[in-house]
Amino acid sequence: MLYVPPTDSSAVPRFAGFATFARLPRIDEVAHADIAVVGVPFDAGVSYRPGARFGPAAVREASRLLRPYHPGLDVSPFASCQVADAGDVALNPFNIGEAIETLQHAAGEFAGRGTRMVTVGGDHTIALPLLRAAAAQHGPVALLHFDAHLDTWDTYFGEPYTHGTPFRRAVEEGVLDTSALCHVGTRGPLYGKRDLDEDTRLGFGIVTSADVMYRGVRETVAALRERIGERPLYVSVDIDVLDPAHAPGTGTPEAGGMTSRELLEILRGLRDCHLIGADVVEVAPAYDHAEITAIAASHVAYDLVSLLALRGGS
Numbered sequence: 180m181l182y183v184p185p186t187d188s189s190a191v192p193r194f195a196g197f198a199t200f201a202r203l204p205r206i207d208e209v210a211h212a213d214i215a216v217v218g219v220p221f222d223a224g225v226s227y228r229p230g231a232r233f234g235p236a237a238v239r240e241a242s243r244l245l246r247p248y249h250p251g252l253d254v255s256p257f258a259s260c261q262v263a264d265a266g267d268v269a270l271n272p273f274n275i276g277e278a279i280e281t282l283q284h285a286a287g288e289f290a291g292r293g294t295r296m297v298t299v300g301g302d303h304t305i306a307l308p309l310l311r312a313a314a315a316q317h318g319p320v321a322l323l324h325f326d327a328h329l330d331t332w333d334t335y336f337g338e339p340y341t342h343g344t345p346f347r348r349a350v351e352e353g354v355l356d357t358s359a360l361c362h363v364g365t366r367g368p369l370y371g372k373r374d375l376d377e378d379t380r381l382g383f384g385i386v387t388s389a390d391v392m393y394r395g396v397r398e399t400v401a402a403l404r405e406r407i408g409e410r411p412l413y414v415s416v417d418i419d420v421l422d423p424a425h426a427p428g429t430g431t432p433e434a435g436g437m438t439s440r441e442l443l444e445i446l447r448g449l450r451d452c453h454l455i456g457a458d459v460v461e462v463a464p465a466y467d468h469a470e471i472t473a474i475a476a477s478h479v480a481y482d483l484v485s486l487l488a489l490r491g492g493s
């Protein structure tokens with residue numbers, strides 16, 4: 180099967196032309212997309228620095244240098260199935276509830292067309308509607324949540340739908356398989372010890388940023404694979420899981436984070452898992468330097484696309 184490839188960077192310089200993710204075709208240029216990279220420029224759910232609404236554009240711009248073969252996974256993701264850039268889902272920036280509904284509906288439409296999504300945010304609020312849509316298709320899903328933060332807090336200023344609360348809502352709504360949930364890269368001060376107790380009660384395991392350092396990537400991957408098993412898996416990557424040295428351009432940075440090398444290697448360790456969808460969120464380019472964060476996020480998205488592509492067009 181021949182798939183519409185990205186623009187050939189030896190024919191058209193990679194700094195020329197429209198910035199689609201990895202220079203992929205737009206979704207309207209292909210008959211069918213097996214995998215779509217979807218931007219969600221939305222940041223009305225943030226508790227500190229705003230700006231993640233500009234994340235998708237920055238990640239696309241930073242993705243021009245990606246190449247078509249992934250040696251770590253031994254896959255050419257754009258040749259093993261049709262991958263396309265679906266542009267952005269336009270959400271109401273003044274109404275979080277409506278924005279969540281709109282994204283859930285859009286994600287359901289991708290699923291209905293047989294297109295798996297790698298979503299580029301946007302703040303972490305968007306994980307909730309994406310998980311709802313994933314569960315509508317697969318039943319409650321396993322979740323690996325890469326983040327400095329738990330994002331299982333209850334409310335902010337009395338509001339239930341924020342970037343600090345999506346995974347508590349997801350558990351309450353029954354869209355997650357509570358036997359297969361884990362945060363990875365957690366660190367930094369909390370509001371109280373109760374945060375951890377409540378998080379455990381919701382069903383989450385935690386591999387902290389320090390655990391990754393002490394155990395190393397191999398042991399970390401083994402523990403995660405054990406927890407996830409064969410279940411349909413959703414991966415949510417908050418770019419602030421990386422140390423601010425590796426991802427300064429984000430809204431709620433915390434010192435002591437993982438390196439981008441650790442994160443990418445852990446993701447590659449998930450090659451045998453049944454990944455059904457993923458997101459990369461919280462890139463806020465206004466605080467970035469030399470595209471460090473956007474480049475890291477573009478590589479994370481490329482790895483997630485590659486993991487999905489390992490299963491071909493299915």
Ligand SMILES: N=C(N)NCCCC(=O)O
Binds near residue numbers: 226
């Ligand atoms: N970056 C995300 N998703 N959440 C951080 C919320 C931390 C806080 O405001 O206390």
Ligand SMILES: [Zn+2]
Binds near residue numbers: 326417419431461
């Ligand atoms: Zn975070």
Ligand SMILES: [Zn+2]
Binds near residue numbers: 328330342
């Ligand atoms: Zn988060």
